[in-house]
Amino acid sequence: MNCMxxxxxxxxxxxxxxxxxxxxxxxxxxxxxxxxxxLSFLQNQNDDVHLVFLDIEMPEMSGIDFLETSSSKPQVVIISSKEKYALKAFDYSVTDYLLKPITFPRFFKAVSRAYERYNQLRSPFDDDREIFIKKNNTLVRIRYGDILWIEAMENYVIIVTSHERFTIHLTMKSIENQLPSVRFKRVHRSFIVNVGKIETIEDNVISIRSNEVRKAIPIGKSYRESLINELKLIANK
Incomplete structure (x- = not known):
């Protein structure tokens, strides 16, 4: 999710x-x-900026004036040292209002709320949707349509795409929460699959195939019924 x-x-x-x-x-x-x-930058970006962190009290233009003037409508998280602007800010449907000094847990709560809304507004089967992951000191953009499966490895997860593998320091629960549940299904305590990449399901094994990449993934006993029922719902849409 791109921010400014x-x-x-x-x-x-x-x-x-x-x-x-x-x-x-x-x-x-x-x-x-x-x-x-x-404001000039934002107007030229069309839909490429999804969230703006916006101060209220600024000399050239207030945050409220910014909201009134902008024709682009990304989500907005207000950052301010004063509570008195909160009611006015929420008239513009801002996502959150952060009071300075801002702690990291409070910041994370606000961006998580924005990210959830961002995902809700986009189709989960849009291949061009993307997730950013941190690899070493670099943010890497991965398209949903490129992800085949995700595999747990102790305190890391391996994101497997059709052309590369990314090992990142995250839990399965954390990465699962960042992906749309309609498209990415937990099928085993150690595996999440992109349902759009499933070729066959036979007994308790999922077959995934993309170009030269093939993988047989086990279905955990406690996940099978839920997976089959959800795949039926998707097929009937």
Whole structure:
């Protein structure tokens, strides 16, 4: 989920930049101290910015004026040192309102809410939807349509695509929560599969095949009935 930050306070910007760097599913594409420059950038991005972290009190243009002026309508998380603007801000359907000083848990709660809304607004079977994962010190963009399956390995998960494998330090539960449940199904305590890549299901084994990649994945006993029922629902849509 692509984000931008608009705040004239340097210390606040540095804090949000640091927090954003810790969250795998957001990508902070630009930071602005001047809201007029930010507004110009946003208007030219069409739908490429999905979330704006927006300060309220800025000298050139207030956050409220920014909301009123912008024709682009990404989600907005307000960051402010004062509560008095909250009611006005929520008139613009902002996703959250963060009071300074902002803690990381509170920041994470806000971006998680935004990410959930972001996923709800997009079709889970759109191959061009994507997830950002952190590999070493780099954010890597992976298209949903490229993911074949995800496999647990102790305290890591391996995301297998049609052309590459990514080993990242996440739990299965964490990666499962970041992906749309309609498309990605937990079929075993150690496996999540992209249902669009299932070729066959025979007995308790899923066969996945894409180009030269083939994989037989076991179905856990406690997952089989739920998986079959959900696949029937998808097939009937």
């Amino acid at each position: 930050l608009v705040d004239d306070d340097e210390m606040s910007r540095r804090l949000i930049e640091d927090y954003a760097s810790r969250v795998d599913f957001i990508n902070l594409v630009r930071t602005f101290s001047n809201p007029i420059d930010a």
